[in-house]
Amino acid sequence: xxxxxxxxxxxxxxxxxxxxxxxxxxxxxxxxxxxxxxxxxxxxxxxxxxxxxxxxxxxxxxxxxxxxxxxxxxxxxxxxxxxxxxxxxxxxxxxxxxxxxxxxxxxxxxxxxxxxxxxxxxxxxxxxxxxxxxxxxxxxxxxxxxxxxxxxxxxxxxxxxxxxxxxxxxxxxxxxxxxxxxxxxxxxxxxxxxxxxxxxxxxxxxxxxxxxxxxxxxxxxxxxxxxxxxxxxxxxxxxxxxxxxxxxxxxxxxxxxxxxxxxxxxxxxxxxxxxxxxxxxxxxxxxxxxxxxxxxxxxxxxxxxxxxxxxxxxxxxxx
Numbered sequence: 001x002x003x004x005x006x007x008x009x010x011x012x013x014x015x016x017x018x019x020x021x022x023x024x025x026x027x028x029x030x031x032x033x034x035x036x037x038x039x040x041x042x043x044x045x046x047x048x049x050x051x052x053x054x055x056x057x058x059x060x061x062x063x064x065x066x067x068x069x070x071x072x073x074x075x076x077x078x079x080x081x082x083x084x085x086x087x088x089x090x091x092x093x094x095x096x097x098x099x100x101x102x103x104x105x106x107x108x109x110x111x112x113x114x115x116x117x118x119x120x121x122x123x124x125x126x127x128x129x130x131x132x133x134x135x136x137x138x139x140x141x142x143x144x145x146x147x148x149x150x151x152x153x154x155x156x157x158x159x160x161x162x163x164x165x166x167x168x169x170x171x172x173x174x175x176x177x178x179x180x181x182x183x184x185x186x187x188x189x190x191x192x193x194x195x196x197x198x199x200x201x202x203x204x205x206x207x208x209x210x211x212x213x214x215x216x217x218x219x220x221x222x223x224x225x226x227x228x229x230x231x232x233x234x235x236x237x238x239x240x241x242x243x244x245x246x247x248x249x250x251x252x253x254x255x256x257x258x259x260x261x262x263x264x265x266x267x268x269x270x271x272x273x274x275x276x277x278x279x280x281x282x283x284x285x286x287x288x289x290x291x292x293x294x295x296x297x298x299x300x301x302x303x304x305x306x307x308x309x310x311x312x313x314x315x316x317x318x319x
Contacts, residue, residue, distance in 0.1 A: 010027035012027065016103055020087055023075045024067065024074045025074045026067075029062075029064075031061065034060050034061045034062040035061050037062065037110040038065075038101075040117040040121050069096065070083050085188075090245045097120075109133060113138075115141055122258075125258055126257040134263065136263070136316070137265050139274055140282055148244075155272055162205060165201065166179070166205035183233070203221045206273075209272050210299055214270055253285075255285035262289075267294070268299060269293055270295075294308075
């Protein structure tokens with residue numbers, strides 16, 4: 001296993017005009033003549049990393065990172081109540097990825113990401129399999145209704161006091177209904193104080209879910225500046241409240257479209273937010289994927305998981 005590479009910063013960045021008032025930030029790192037790879041961040045709404053990378057061989061990879069609509073450095077930002085969230089759907093994000101590929105003159109690229117990023121990777125690859133060379137995913141999710149129900153209701157069995165606080169963050173008359181829709185409505189409130197309170201309550205629940213995992217730490221979701229907190233929760237509530245605009249089990253049912261694309265899946269046995277069953281079912285439906293399950297890991301990963309992901313990037317760089 002190779003050592004980490006020297007820190008690599010972007011050699012180019014830009015804003016991709018989507019044609020509907022959105023502008024998507026992107027940047028390129030590594031070798032302009034290297035193997036193209038796209039990092040797809042999670043959240044939804046986390047934004048791409050802003051630190052230099054050390055995991056990708058800067059001589060062999062041309063790495064592209066981008067901020068999905070309405071988060072990070074993309075505009076308009078979801079912290080602005082005027083940002084039109086109806087223009088932020090899974091299909092919009094898939095189209096942005098394809099538009100970015102064309103803009104950069106890339107024929108095929110490796111896709112890497114985790115959590116919500118894995119959902120977007122799978123959805124993109126199933127629509128455009130001819131544009132994907134390999135896939136490397138950590139923390140597999142497909143954002144199915146069952147997965148979303150588990151994360152925002154079922155997991156409350158393990159954190160009942162924290163879940164009660166999450167439920168009590170919405171108006172009393174809505175606490176027995178669709179909590180995600182209720183939070184989405186709060187995040188559209190013109191009063192910033194209302195949006196900040198809802199974001200705080202939502203992120204406290206996200207923190208609680210991950211807190212007892214191996215390598216989980218306090219404040220992993222809430223430790224971000226105020227506008228980023230509001231944008232993250234507004235986008236999450238919008239996407240999850242609409243079922244990510246995916247049919248039940250759509251990404252598992254259509255996994256046959258990934259045939260011929262080599263994949264590496266890495267998942268923690270103790271992932272409280274995204275139980276390992278989804279990764280298991282995906283690996284069964286996608287014969288070209290290799291699944292690694294880590295006993296020392298939850299959603300945030302572990303050193304062993306990181307080594308396997310990096311080994312996959314090393315394996316695929318010369319393919």
